[in-house]
Amino acid sequence: MIHDPDHLEDVLKVDAGEGQIGDDSADCARYGIKTRHAPRNKPQEVIDREEGDKISDPYARHFFLARKQRDREDQGVIVRPTFIDPWEDGR
16 A cells, blocks of 8 residues: 555555556455444443432432433333223213
8 A cells, every 4th residue: 555645644546457456455444444443422321320420419319310211211112192982981
């Protein structure tokens, strides 16, 4: 691989030709390594626990973390109103 003189952090693009392999395999390896080791976001549970650790009252911390957990569990759950037939109403 040859460094690009205009962009020192990049390699010179070499197209595959007769008797030449080209740099496509090197690009694949480079991008694969970069995406594999990309920084990831913290899980929401860890963020919630860090926020909960700032609460000094143990009861307030417990209810804060319980609510955050319930919110995570309820996320994406569709709540449909229950339909009560007139004969089930008891009137």
